[in-house]
Amino acid sequence: MNRELPIYLPIKVVLLILIQAFVFSKMALFGFISPMIYLLILYIYPTHKNRSLWITWAFLFGLSLDILLDTLALHAIVLVFMAYIRPKMMRIMFGLNFEQKSFRIQQAPVAQRYSFIAAIIILHHLVYFSLEAFSWSKWLLVLEKTFSTGIVSFIFSLPLITLLSPRRK
Amino acid sequence: MQRIIDFFLGNRLRLLFWCYLLIGIALTASENIYLKSSYLNTSSRLSGGIHLFFSGIGDYFSLASENKFLTTQNKVLMERLVAFEKYELNHDSTLMNKNFEFINGRIIKNSFTGIDNYLTLSLGEQDSVFTDMGVVNEKGLLGIIEFSGNSFSTVQSILHSKSKINVKVKGTDYFGSLVWNGKKPNNVQLIDIPDLAPIKKGDTIISGGMSSIFPENIPVGTIEDFKLTAAKNYYIIEVRLFNDMQNIGPVYVIKNHLKQEIKAVEKNTDE
Numbered sequence: 001m002n003r004e005l006p007i008y009l010p011i012k013v014v015l016l017i018l019i020q021a022f023v024f025s026k027m028a029l030f031g032f033i034s035p036m037i038y039l040l041i042l043y044i045y046p047t048h049k050n051r052s053l054w055i056t057w058a059f060l061f062g063l064s065l066d067i068l069l070d071t072l073a074l075h076a077i078v079l080v081f082m083a084y085i086r087p088k089m090m091r092i093m094f095g096l097n098f099e100q101k102s103f104r105i106q107q108a109p110v111a112q113r114y115s116f117i118a119a120i121i122i123l124h125h126l127v128y129f130s131l132e133a134f135s136w137s138k139w140l141l142v143l144e145k146t147f148s149t150g151i152v153s154f155i156f157s158l159p160l161i162t163l164l165s166p167r168r169k
Numbered sequence: 170m171q172r173i174i175d176f177f178l179g180n181r182l183r184l185l186f187w188c189y190l191l192i193g194i195a196l197t198a199s200e201n202i203y204l205k206s207s208y209l210n211t212s213s214r215l216s217g218g219i220h221l222f223f224s225g226i227g228d229y230f231s232l233a234s235e236n237k238f239l240t241t242q243n244k245v246l247m248e249r250l251v252a253f254e255k256y257e258l259n260h261d262s263t264l265m266n267k268n269f270e271f272i273n274g275r276i277i278k279n280s281f282t283g284i285d286n287y288l289t290l291s292l293g294e295q296d297s298v299f300t301d302m303g304v305v306n307e308k309g310l311l312g313i314i315e316f317s318g319n320s321f322s323t324v325q326s327i328l329h330s331k332s333k334i335n336v337k338v339k340g341t342d343y344f345g346s347l348v349w350n351g352k353k354p355n356n357v358q359l360i361d362i363p364d365l366a367p368i369k370k371g372d373t374i375i376s377g378g379m380s381s382i383f384p385e386n387i388p389v390g391t392i393e394d395f396k397l398t399a400a401k402n403y404y405i406i407e408v409r410l411f412n413d414m415q416n417i418g419p420v421y422v423i424k425n426h427l428k429q430e431i432k433a434v435e436k437n438t439d440e
């Protein structure tokens with residue numbers, strides 16, 4: 001069964017939104033950490049698709065989360081930003097392989113894939129918490145939240161990408 | 170003309186990016202009340218139904234503990250009623266404070282891990298719940314209604330960087346403001362209490378009643394720790410909330426019948 005059929009992507013997207021809104025956002029590990037796993041969309045969305053469409057999807061995806069989580073449009077802003085810079089980050093992480101049309105993120109070495117996930121999580125959390133705090137005086141709180149939430153998000157992301165990624169042939 | 174079209178086509182990705190970014194920023198940071206309230210109204214209507222469905226499932230499983238809680242609360246209220254009836258025999262009951270009315274509802278979405286947290290309440294304008302009303306539960310203060318839609322409303326939690334609620338140390342007349350530093354969801358900070366105030370660990374903090382939102386004497390928490398500010402003239406007090414902000418249960422919205430009058434008087438004084 002080819003799990004890369006385009007029909008699976010919307011299902012994965014809706015699943016990610018629902019799991020984030022009704023499971024992970026209701027968690028409070030150590031009393032204050034809610035992991036953000038929805039940004040795995042940045043990992044599972046195919047790389048060589050139409051980029052304008054991709055940014056539009058990212059915006060709508062973020063906005064639906066915002067509506068469910070009462071966060072105004074914070075997730076939408078961060079996801080649009082991350083979607084825009086994703087190719088640049090991939091070029092840095094995967095080097096020349098990324099330029100090839102046949103490149104599939106799932107076929108990259110494990111170390112590269114995990115460091116890519118770690119990088120998107122850290123950058124995403126940093127931008128998100130900075131926007132949420134919206135004040136220079138809270139930089140320490142922003143860093144604390146970025147790293148504490150980031151580590152937990154990373155731990156939860158690893159089993160999820162195995163579930164959401166297409167099987168290797 | 171061709172050049173303009175070429176420019177837009179060539180830069181469409183960048184333009185799209187900025188366009189979405191600006192829409193996002195407008196929805197988040199805009200001061201435009203019409204834009205913000207219509208966005209919040211639509212979003213609360215959309216998400217309210219979904220949250221109501223999921224919280225309905227969750228509520229079903231907590232029926233037993235809720236029943237137990239209600240019987241305990243009933244017992245406390247019965248005891249108070251008996252005490253009150255005794256009091257009423259000796260006093261004129263028309264002098265009682267009946268300005269505040271409580272409207273009961275439930276929280277269908279709770280957040281406590283962000284820097285600015287909001288709760289979604291299953292009450293709206295059709296239940297006479299409007300902006301700037303206080304929200305409490307039996308254990309204490311929860312927040313203030315920030316936006317009220319037709320059948321749902323959002324509550325600015327006391328766990329919000331802009332929340333500033335007037336409170337006092339029980340048994341004294343030292344008033345201060347309750348703020349939150351964004352860290353632990355069960356601890357808030359009390360500021361503006363002068364260094365002269367006789368405070369100690371374990372003292373109770375209650376609402377101050379200096380605003381038209383909350384009546385006096387609503388419980389808040391106890392003093393866990395305190396220190397003086399750098400200028401050494403005010404305390405920063407760490408308050409442990411009575412409420413478990415992660416598990417709120419049934420809530421009450423407080424309606425102040427004298428609010429319009431208070432506002433009108435204050436307005437006239439300002440003029």
